[in-house]
Amino acid sequence: MNHKDTLTYERYLPWKRWVEAGFWVAVTAANCVANSLTTLMELRRGDSGIQAWEPVVWETSSALVWLLVLIPAIVAYTRWRPLHWENWRTRLGEYAVASLVVCLVHVVGMVALRVLAYRMQGMAYDFGPWPRELAYEYLKDARSFATIVVVVEGYRFLLRRWQGEASLLAEPDEGLPLEPVDQPERFLVRKLGREFLVAANDIEWLQAAGNYVNLRVRGHDYPLRSTIAGIEARLDPRRFTRIHRSYIVSLDQVASIEPLDTGDARVHMKDGSALPCSRRHRQDLRQRTGADAC
Known part of the structure; x- marks a missing residue:
């Protein structure tokens, strides 16, 4: 065993939780800011009557649900029911159901936050036709869910290789x-x-x-x-x-x-x-x- 590698891993351990939490906060915040700016620019080009704070509320509500609820839940779920190369066929259906649950929690949570934010501004929030909007959100959420699973399992694989499996x-x-x-x-x-x-x-x-x-x-x-x-x-x-x-x-x-x-x-x-x-x-x-x- 390489002593230098062992010392590096041991030095990383006290920072492990901070690095993991910081990674998800940074990724979620960057995605939130980028999506808010992009949405706002598109609305401005179309001469929309949407106020500048509204896209920020849309993206922030979504980001908060992902960061505070869904990402911790997905990390815990993949630890409980890990997805590996040898079991992906048997777990595929289970993970598909999990992606549906993730989408429902995401949509219900972010809509509730948006309704609250709009009421504070004396306005009403309209999510739109639920069947159509749910289908649209699921296409995005399923992709996000899959990405998070791949990142989490890839990170765990690297940790196991680093510390020794x-x-x-x-x-x-x-x-x-x-x-x-x-x-x-x-x-x-x-x-x-x-x-x-x-x-x-x-x-x-x-x-x-x-x-x-x-x-x-x-x-x-x-x-x-x-x-x-x-x-x-x-x-x-x-x-x-x-x-x-x-x-x-x-x-x-x-x-x-x-x-x-x-x-x-x-x-x-x-x-x-x-x-x-x-x-x-x-x-x-x-x-x-x-x-x-x-």
Whole structure:
């Protein structure tokens, strides 16, 4: 693993949310200003009676709904139901329905804001014939929805390549595998075009993240395409145990167990992390670690 790349990624992490939010604010604001000016110039050429503030209200109302409601919802939806090359056929219909919902929310939200803005000016806002205008808006919104999905998934793909994406070692084309495939001793990590191996025994803990499971190794996370149950079945049960529906820990890396009033517990790891332990796994963890505190 290139140490310089690792340091660059770690320096980026504190700024990650700010960069992501700033990107969408900048794109939405630029699009809003550009569309307002373009619409105003077209109206002026046609000698329209539309006042200068009206195109600004139209575009700002649309931008606010996208920025405050739809973009966060699309980001959350794609994290929950990610779209990848191998599943796009099965997800296409689902995403088509999602684009219709996006359009309806967008139109209802921006019309409500425009009605409010016009009333403040002592005027009435007319959206026009709803069936025709909805069809027109859907053609634009479907394109915007698709663009946002592509940008989000592309960004996530780059992040995974930057931080390193893990995979199970494949069986060889010929001969026997060098290690058991059902309980691999090593994971293959691809990072910016390079590959290196991570020993299963070096994994400190694992966390479910959508269609991925993050492997925590020496302070770094490596996403592995799997479910938490799927990877649990591949790990050595003598070394790893489930403590939560979203977490698996290495027993050797558990520093202490803190009981909570709710009946759950907090597991303190040797790397300083504090992980949740649900009450259904608490007793098993106590027995596996020999801890009396849990």
